[in-house]
């Protein structure tokens with residue numbers, strides 16, 4: 001969810017069923033801003049606040065990666 005203006009480009013913004021701005025997901029369910037080859041964020045400097053709070057290699061991050069079968 002995009003709750004503050006960090007400059008996310010319009011083409012990556014969608015609206016949820018309640019009308020709130022969220023990151024657009026592509027057919028694979030992943031955020032449209034993920035580079036599918038490198039798994040890096042292509043809008044890193046403008047990523048939403050929640051993405052800044054989700055700490056890399058944190059317990060939550062590691063658990064999510066395990067659930068998604070990501071091992072790189």
Ligand code: SF4
Pocket residue numbers: 023031032033034035040041042043044047048051
């Ligand atoms: S950090 Fe991840 S979820 Fe957040 S905008 Fe970038 S690619 Fe999308």
